[in-house]
Amino acid sequence: MNKQYLLDVVIPCYCEEETIPHTVPELINFLNTCIKSSEFGMQSFRLILVDDGSKDRTWSIIKDFTEKLPVKGIKLSRNYGHQSAMLAGLTIADADVVLTIDADLQDDISTIGEMLKAYQEGVDLALGVRSSRGNDSVIKKSTAIGYYKLMRAMGVNIIEDHADFRLMSRRSLDVLLAHQEVNLFLRGVIPSIGFPTKIIHYERQDREFGETKYTLRKMLGLAINGITSFSVxxxxxxxxxxxxxxxxxxxxxxxxxxxxxxxxxxxxxxxxxxxxxxxxxxxxxxxxxxxxxxxxxxxxxxxxxxxxxxxxxxxxx
CATH class of the missing domain: 1.10.287 (Helix Hairpins)
Structure with a gap:
């Protein structure tokens, strides 16, 4: 018999007024389909949208969603960065299972079904990993490959081509939240938790709406934080x-x-x-x-x- 559970979906948002009007309905439609299917065992779900100090209409759009849809909005006092915004949503989540995904829906939502099946099989961590980097520029592809090689050479337990598309059980989330570091590098900490883990490959989609807010400066900052947080x-x-x-x-x-x-x-x-x-x-x-x-x-x-x-x-x- 399938385990019955509640699902929280954490979505960090920074200046995504063009994106979330499309993202939220699409996710809700897909998750409603999952509820109707007996193979997943999901009873209900909630989207947790975290406004990371946006300067556009993101927060007002989120508030509109909360009036008629299973959505909870969180507004941070300023822009703390993608990882901190995601962590804020994770601290609010109180469901049995928590999913994290970016607001641009470049992560294939059909993969969520495989993650839910993995949870039914006893997996605590289902990590979405890109099958390829075919859509990336040569520079971005080569720098990403070099970065993962450097991290592994320094002894960091990091999953190559895994970003922030993942499913976590309640007990794995509790372990994560027990970490008290200010500079918490989620992509390195979560795979090192040690509970049963499954890698799920998927094809990353092109961004349909809006523009990426993840600048080169932010990527370099995340890279430096990852190295210095996990290796001497x-x-x-x-x-x-x-x-x-x-x-x-x-x-x-x-x-x-x-x-x-x-x-x-x-x-x-x-x-x-x-x-x-x-x-x-x-x-x-x-x-x-x-x-x-x-x-x-x-x-x-x-x-x-x-x-x-x-x-x-x-x-x-």
Missing amino acids: VPLRFVAFTGAAFSFAAFVGVFWVIIVRVFFYGDVVPGWASIALPILFLGGVQLFSLGIVGEYIGKIYLEVKKRPRFVIEATTND
């Missing part, structure tokens, strides 16, 4: 680099002595080339300090224990 390899790299250049400098001392003793007449006093290694070593030092500073900055944020988000308003269910 960059700090070890700094230590090994310092040791390597110290050894090179030690060898250089002998080279200077040899040149001074045996080739003094052929050497121009005050080598201009000395400036080059000085500049190079200075650059390495600044780069190393930058890496160390990134970790110190994270310690600074964690120690202050400031809220990861502030909810300004909510709507009634």
Whole structure:
């Protein structure tokens, strides 16, 4: 017999006034179809739309939806970022099963049926993974591949081509919410929870409405946050680099002595080339300090224990 359960769907929204009027009805129609099917065991569902400090009509549209549809709206006091907005929705979710999906519906909603079946089979985490990156530009595709390789090389347990399209059981969500980090990298934390997990491949769709708000700056910030939240390899790299250049400098001392003793007449006093290694070593030092500073900055944020988000308003269910 199928398990009976309630479903919450968390959808972060940032300036999505063109998108959510299409997204919400499409999702609701699909989930209503799932309720009618006995194979899923879903009793009811609710969409949790999180307005991440939008500057357009997103919040007013969300409020309109809550008056006639199974939708709950959450308005954050400012733009906290995609991951924090998703976490805000997850803290509000109280259903047996929680699904997270982006507002643009580039994630194929038909895959939700497979995720629900996986839950019936005893899976706690059903992770949507893109089958290919055929629609991405060459630059985006190559940088994504390089990033995942770098993360794995640093020992981070991350699922390649898995973003934020996933299903979580109640117990896995409770474990996630027990994490108290300010800089919570969901794409790395969730796969590392350790409960029964299933990878579900799907074809990512083209965006039909609106424009992406995920700029290059935001992607780089997420990448840096992922690396520094899960790995100390960059700090070890700094230590090994310092040791390597110290050894090179030690060898250089002998080279200077040899040149001074045996080739003094052929050497121009005050080598201009000395400036080059000085500049190079200075650059390495600044780069190393930058890496160390990134970790110190994270310690600074964690120690202050400031809220990861502030909810300004909510709507009634």
